[in-house]
Amino acid sequence: AGGKLYAGPGAMPGRGALCLGLLLPVLLGCGSVQQPGSCPAPCECSEPAKTVKCVNRNLTAVPPDLPPYVRNLFITGNRLARLPAGAFPAQRLPDLSALNLSGNHLRAVEAGALAALPALRQLDLSGNPLVSLSPQAFGEGGSPLEELALRGALRDHGVLLSLGAMLQSGALRNLSRLELADNGLLPLPAGAFAALLALRQLDLGDSSLVGLRNASLQAPGRLQGLNLSDDSLGVLRNGTPAQLRGGPPALRRVGLGRNAWLCDCAVEDLVAWLKEGDRAEGKEALTCAYPDKVLGKALLKINGSDLNCSVPVDLPSQLQTSYVFLGIVLALIGAIFLLVLYLNRKGIKKWMHNIRDACRDHMEGYHYRYEINADPRLTNLSSNSDV
Numbered sequence: 001a002g003g004k005l006y007a008g009p010g011a012m013p014g015r016g017a018l019c020l021g022l023l024l025p026v027l028l029g030c031g032s033v034q035q036p037g038s039c040p041a042p043c044e045c046s047e048p049a050k051t052v053k054c055v056n057r058n059l060t061a062v063p064p065d066l067p068p069y070v071r072n073l074f075i076t077g078n079r080l081a082r083l084p085a086g087a088f089p090a091q092r093l094p095d096l097s098a099l100n101l102s103g104n105h106l107r108a109v110e111a112g113a114l115a116a117l118p119a120l121r122q123l124d125l126s127g128n129p130l131v132s133l134s135p136q137a138f139g140e141g142g143s144p145l146e147e148l149a150l151r152g153a154l155r156d157h158g159v160l161l162s163l164g165a166m167l168q169s170g171a172l173r174n175l176s177r178l179e180l181a182d183n184g185l186l187p188l189p190a191g192a193f194a195a196l197l198a199l200r201q202l203d204l205g206d207s208s209l210v211g212l213r214n215a216s217l218q219a220p221g222r223l224q225g226l227n228l229s230d231d232s233l234g235v236l237r238n239g240t241p242a243q244l245r246g247g248p249p250a251l252r253r254v255g256l257g258r259n260a261w262l263c264d265c266a267v268e269d270l271v272a273w274l275k276e277g278d279r280a281e282g283k284e285a286l287t288c289a290y291p292d293k294v295l296g297k298a299l300l301k302i303n304g305s306d307l308n309c310s311v312p313v314d315l316p317s318q319l320q321t322s323y324v325f326l327g328i329v330l331a332l333i334g335a336i337f338l339l340v341l342y343l344n345r346k347g348i349k350k351w352m353h354n355i356r357d358a359c360r361d362h363m364e365g366y367h368y369r370y371e372i373n374a375d376p377r378l379t380n381l382s383s384n385s386d387v
Contacts, residue, residue, distance in 0.1 A: 038065075038067065039052070039067060040052075040054070040065050040066060042057040042059060042063065043063060043066075045070075050069055050070060050071035050095070051070065051071070051072040051073075051074075052066060052067065052073050052074070054075045054076075054078070055075075055077055056077035057077075057078055058078060059080065060078070060079055060080060061087075062075060062080070062083075063075075066092065066093060068092055068094065070093060070095070070096055071096060071097050072097070072098045073099050074100045075099075075101055075104065076102050077103050077104070078104045078105075079104065079105050080105065080106050081105060081106065081107055081108075082106065082107060082109075082110065083101070083106060083108065083110060083113040084110050084113060085110050085111055085112035086116065087113050088113075088114070088116050088117055089116065090116040091116070093117060094118060094119060096117050097120060097121045097122065098122040099122065099124070100124045101128070102125065102127045102128065102149075103126070103127040104128055105128065106125065106128035107131050108130070108131065108132040108133075109125070109130065109133050109134060109137045110134050110137070112134075112136065112137070112139055113134070114138050114143065115139030118144070119144070120143060120144065120145055121146045121147065122145075122147040123145055123148050125150050125153050126149050126150060126152055126153055126179075127151065127152050127153065128153045129155065130156060131156045131158070132158075132159065132162070133162045133163055134162065135162055135166040135169055135171070136171075137166070138171050138172070142170065142173060143171060143172060143174075144174055145172055146174055146175060146176045147175070147176065147177040148175060149179040150178075150179060150183070151179055151180070151181050151183070151203075152181075152182040154180065160185070160189065161189060163192075164189030165189075167192050167195060168189075168192065169195070170195050172196070173198065174198055175198060176199060176200045176201065176222075177200065177201040178199060178201070178202050178203070179201075179203040180202075180203060180204055180207070181205045181206045181207065181227070182205075182207065184207055184208050185204065185207040185209055188204075188209070188212070197221060198222060199223055200222050200223060200250075201223075201224065201225045202223060202225070202226050202227070204228055204231070205227040205228060205230050205255065206229070207230075207231050208231065209232060210231075210234070211233070211236070212228075221250070222250050224250050224253065225251075225252070225253045226251065226253070226255070228254065228255055228256050228259070229255040229258050230258045230259070232260070233256070234259070234260055234262040234290075235262050235264070236269070236270050241270050241273040242269070244279070251279060252279060254281060255281045256280055256282075256283070256286060259286075260289035260290070261287065261288050261289055261290075262289065262290045263289075263290065263294045263297070263306065264290075264291070265307050267302065268304075268307065271299055274286070274299055283299070284298065284300060285298075286299045286300070287299065288302065
């Protein structure tokens with residue numbers, strides 16, 4: 001009535017619709033907030049498979065909101081550059097057991113970067129140009145890690161030394177598989193594997209190893225497989241065949257393929273080891289690369305006539321013999337010289353007397369001239385006598 005709006009029941013639906021319209025965006029906004037256990041935006045997740053993949057997403061850091069159910073995490077093909085301390089939040093990933101960080105342009109793994117992963121068993125850092133690897137990357141208490149892959153990640157010598165310190169510290173005492181292939185390894189840190197008592201598989205292939213003097217292969221008592229293929233091994237010197245012969249009793253497979261073997265006298269121990277057992281994988285395919293007369297010949301068919309080792313070469317003994325012979329010759333020359341002096345003692349004595357008399361006469365002449373020059377009277381006398 002009058003100009004008043006009707007406020008009866010018929011007006012309620014309009015007011016409710018208005019309130020619902022105002023609340024709807026708020027509800028939608030609340031629903032868009034990421035809930036615990038959801039998948040990070042740049043990644044692909046599968047909760048039934050307990051797997052998260054963040055592949056080729058140009059990530060510069062580990063996503064902080066990874067779901068806690070993840071067991072298999074793939075962060076590959078990104079640009080992480082460095083893995084700082086606390087990269088994986090503590091107690092957020094209690095079940096993470098397999099972590100793949102390969103091909104991320106990682107250059108530094110800092111202390112404590114992998115310390116908050118209590119269930120970690122497999123770690124792959126392959127294909128990263130590491131220049132810094134902290135021996136405390138897994139924290140002070142060590143790690144339950146069982147498999148570590150560093151293929152093509154240890155081109156920097158300083159990183160290799162850091163890895164050696166980490167292995168020797170016992171931080172990875174549970175390690176059973178270690179892959180160090182494709183790293184251009186020239187030296188190995190002395191005793192690098194001594195603390196890895198659980199090690200079963202060791203891959204040193206596709207590198208530049210020229211020997212195993214420092215490998216301490218006898219230390220890992222459970223070692224079952226050793227890969228030395230595609231290295232720069234020309235011959236196993238320094239008692240390496242003896243190490244393999246008396247090494248870990250569980251060692252069943254040694255890969256030696258695609259090495260340029262030098263078939264000289266030093267290869268005899270290796271040939272003997274190959275013939276006496278079946279630990280060498282594909283030993284029938286191992287062939288000589290040098291010298292030319294045995295080029296392409298199988299190591300198993302090499303014999304003494306091929307190596308021309310009928311007379312063993314012992315360089316220290318040869319040097320010792322040479323020194324003794326030289327001493328005898330010098331002593332003989334000295335004896336002959338003394339004998340000549342003794343036989344000519346009278347002539348030598350007369351010769352020495354003649355030299356003495358000649359020197360005395362010469363000195364008397366000098367003395368006479370000195371006296372004349374020193375006394376003017378004798379000088380005038382000498383001049384008058386000349387006249």
